[in-house]
Amino acid sequence: MIRARQVEKRFGEKRVLRGLDFELPRGGFLLVTGANGSGKTTLLRLCAGLALPTGGELDIDTSREHVGFLGHEPLVYRELTALENLELYGRLYRIPERRERIGMLLERFGLWEARSDRVASYSRGMTQRLALCRALLHEPTLLVLDEPFTALDADAAELLDRELADRRDRATFVVATHDPARVEFLASARLALAA
Amino acid sequence: MSYTRDVGALARKDFLLELRARDTLPAMLIFVIATLVVFHFALPAGSSDLASNGLLWVAILFTALLGLGRSFVPEREGGVLDGLVLAPCDRSAIWLAKSLAVLAFLGLVELVALPAFAIFFSGVDGTTIAAVALADVGICAVGTFLAAMASAGRARELLLPLLFLPLAIPIVVGGVGASVVANGGRYLAFLALYDAVFAIICWASFEYVVTE
Amino acid sequence: MSSPNSRLPALAALALGLVTAATALVFFFAPLDADQGLSQKIFYFHVPIALTAYACFGWGAWKALLHLWKREPGADLESYVAIHQGVIFGALTLLTGSIWARASWGVWWTWSSNQLVLFLVLFLFYCAYFMLRFSVDPGPQRANFSAVYALFGVALIPVSFLAIRLASDFIHPTVFTSAGPQMSGKMFFTFCVCLAAMLSLAATLNAVELSGKRLDARLRELREALA
Numbered sequence: 001m002i003r004a005r006q007v008e009k010r011f012g013e014k015r016v017l018r019g020l021d022f023e024l025p026r027g028g029f030l031l032v033t034g035a036n037g038s039g040k041t042t043l044l045r046l047c048a049g050l051a052l053p054t055g056g057e058l059d060i061d062t063s064r065e066h067v068g069f070l071g072h073e074p075l076v077y078r079e080l081t082a083l084e085n086l087e088l089y090g091r092l093y094r095i096p097e098r099r100e101r102i103g104m105l106l107e108r109f110g111l112w113e114a115r116s117d118r119v120a121s122y123s124r125g126m127t128q129r130l131a132l133c134r135a136l137l138h139e140p141t142l143l144v145l146d147e148p149f150t151a152l153d154a155d156a157a158e159l160l161d162r163e164l165a166d167r168r169d170r171a172t173f174v175v176a177t178h179d180p181a182r183v184e185f186l187a188s189a190r191l192a193l194a195a
Numbered sequence: 196m197s198y199t200r201d202v203g204a205l206a207r208k209d210f211l212l213e214l215r216a217r218d219t220l221p222a223m224l225i226f227v228i229a230t231l232v233v234f235h236f237a238l239p240a241g242s243s244d245l246a247s248n249g250l251l252w253v254a255i256l257f258t259a260l261l262g263l264g265r266s267f268v269p270e271r272e273g274g275v276l277d278g279l280v281l282a283p284c285d286r287s288a289i290w291l292a293k294s295l296a297v298l299a300f301l302g303l304v305e306l307v308a309l310p311a312f313a314i315f316f317s318g319v320d321g322t323t324i325a326a327v328a329l330a331d332v333g334i335c336a337v338g339t340f341l342a343a344m345a346s347a348g349r350a351r352e353l354l355l356p357l358l359f360l361p362l363a364i365p366i367v368v369g370g371v372g373a374s375v376v377a378n379g380g381r382y383l384a385f386l387a388l389y390d391a392v393f394a395i396i397c398w399a400s401f402e403y404v405v406t407e
Numbered sequence: 408m409s410s411p412n413s414r415l416p417a418l419a420a421l422a423l424g425l426v427t428a429a430t431a432l433v434f435f436f437a438p439l440d441a442d443q444g445l446s447q448k449i450f451y452f453h454v455p456i457a458l459t460a461y462a463c464f465g466w467g468a469w470k471a472l473l474h475l476w477k478r479e480p481g482a483d484l485e486s487y488v489a490i491h492q493g494v495i496f497g498a499l500t501l502l503t504g505s506i507w508a509r510a511s512w513g514v515w516w517t518w519s520s521n522q523l524v525l526f527l528v529l530f531l532f533y534c535a536y537f538m539l540r541f542s543v544d545p546g547p548q549r550a551n552f553s554a555v556y557a558l559f560g561v562a563l564i565p566v567s568f569l570a571i572r573l574a575s576d577f578i579h580p581t582v583f584t585s586a587g588p589q590m591s592g593k594m595f596f597t598f599c600v601c602l603a604a605m606l607s608l609a610a611t612l613n614a615v616e617l618s619g620k621r622l623d624a625r626l627r628e629l630r631e632a633l634a
Contacts, residue, residue, distance in 0.1 A: 344539065344552050344555075344556070345539075345542075347543060347548060347552070348539070348542035348543040349542045349543075350542050351542075353538075353542075354535075354538060354539065354542050357534075357535040357538050358535050358538075358539060358556070360531070361528055361529075361531040361532035361535060361563070362532070362559065362563060364528050364567065364570065365563075365566050365567055365569075365570035368570040368571070368573060368574050369570065369573075372573060372574065381573065382573065385569065385570065385573060388566070388569075389566055392562055392566060393559075393562065393566075396558065396559060396562055400475070400555045400558065403475050403551045403554070403555055404551065404552065404555060406551075407546070407547040407548055407551070
């Protein structure tokens with residue numbers, strides 16, 4: 001699914017990633033660890049297709065509509081409601097039976113009651129849960145998650161555990177986390193980045 | 196066609212945002228009226244109609260800049276631009292939808308500004324209105340594109356006017372020409388040419404502005 | 408990539424030779440203009456400098472296109488340096504044009520001079536290019552923005568020219584009419600040598616700045632790698 005050969009990413013003169021080699025087959029789960037500043041976020045953005053490498057080759061064997069991305073920012077409009085945000089993404093990703101899927105996801109992540117409230121009024125945990133809804137909305141086959149457990153309380157974290165386990169055999173994963181023990185059992189490959 | 200649907204979905208979002216925030220449109224309205232009043236005091240007594248016509252275009256340009264300055268703020272706030280870029284739609288749809296939204300706002304403002312101008316200064320004829328319409332297209336197409344770039348850097352409020360004004364000079368020439376010259380047809384054709392050339396460039400290169 | 412450093416001394420020598428030849432021709436060979444006198448000689452510098460500036464902007468836009476289209480690694484830097492040269496020559500155009508206007512018509516500036524007005528617009532446009540570059544951190548995003556903006560510039564040149572033409576055109580003496588240059592054989596020859604001189608000067612300065620910047624980048628790269 002993803003093949004990296006001597007991948008390098010630099011910003012100006014600063015080289016954030018260098019000489020990266022790995023291969024992630026379909027259905028695999030790549031666990032990415034590393035200290036802050038080691039380039040985890042950059043690597044994940046490359047895997048999601050948000051950026052191109054400045055050196056080496058990175059082949060991602062899937063098109064944009066099958067990629068689900070969760071980054072440091074929630075990627076939702078603060079001034080719109082949860083419903084309106086997911087409606088927009090639902091339309092852009094051409095999801096069939098949009099209303100039903102959105103309702104189902106919001107319900108599953110405990111956001112149904114707050115669906116018509118502006119995202120600006122959400123707590124950090126709620127925003128993160130909404131971001132997860134957005135990432136999973138279109139049933140992606142490649143999930144790129146950058147520290148998905150951030151800001152989640154115990155209940156929500158358990159929810160996410162279950163989601164990941166549920167989807168484990170239906171999708172390919174690239175997950176960066178500061179808490180590797182949590183998803184260790186799901187991983188089929190590990191990548192530790194050095195600063 | 197799915198491209199149109201994407202543009203529709205994105206433009207709808209922009210209208211929703213403005214409806215919710217209700218800040219850009221009223222600000223542009225007040226700004227344009229205030230500017231016209233300032234012009235009254237800025238023009239010495241006995242100035243010709245021609246001079247005031249020129250000022251109409253200055254007013255439109257700066258009011259547009261006001262609106263454009265805020266156009267990509269919601270996208271930069273939640274990092275949403277990444278979300279739109281990830282979506283399977285064509286990236287140029289993002290630019291087109293935003294331009295259409297800004298065009299609509301500018302048009303609404305001009306529905307008030309032009310009659311105000313006619314009342315404060317001199318009448319506005321058909322050619323001028325046509326020129327304003329054509330100029331709006333150019334202003335919104337180029338302005339939205341530049342706003343996307345400016346919003347990615349530091350000092351974005353400073354940068355947008357700097358980037359925009361040199362490119363807006365031909366628009367002013369076309370607009371003023373159409374307003375004051377007896378047979379303004381040439382200038383309308385020129386404005387149409389400007390719109391075509393720059394809209395195509397914007398459409399083709401927006402992809403590069405939002406991806407790395 | 409053939410080593411640009413080996414070409415640099417040859418290029419510099421060529422530029423020096425041409426500039427010397429051009430200056431000599433302008434003052435000793437070209438005929439004295441009947442009504443404008445000595446000040447007309449500025450024309451031999453003003454117009455070639457203007458054309459060289461256009462050439463620099465064009466070259467910058469070409470490199471920008473290569474950057475976007477072929478993703479050529481060095482293209483962004485080359486585009487930047489070319490546009491930098493263009494702005495320098497653009498400023499010189501405005502300066503020489505202003506001097507000529509002062510000498511010929513007694514004013515430091517005139518709006519009825521199409522060339523000059525066009526240059527002012529372009530000068531502002533490309534100054535904003537640098538503002539854009541300075542306000543974005545170095546990286547692929549800045550390179551993309553610069554490249555796209557450079558392409559806008561190239562489209563702006565003819566459009567602005569048309570605009571300014573429409574806005575009227577009487578005083579600035581047209582250099583080339585559709586029938587051919589309004590210059591005698593001697594004048595034309597001098598003009599061409601001056602043009603060649605300015606172009607080679609721009610190319611030399613371009614090469615010098617480029618090699619300096621490349622060296623700088625390489626040094627920083629090495630420092631990064633060792634750190």
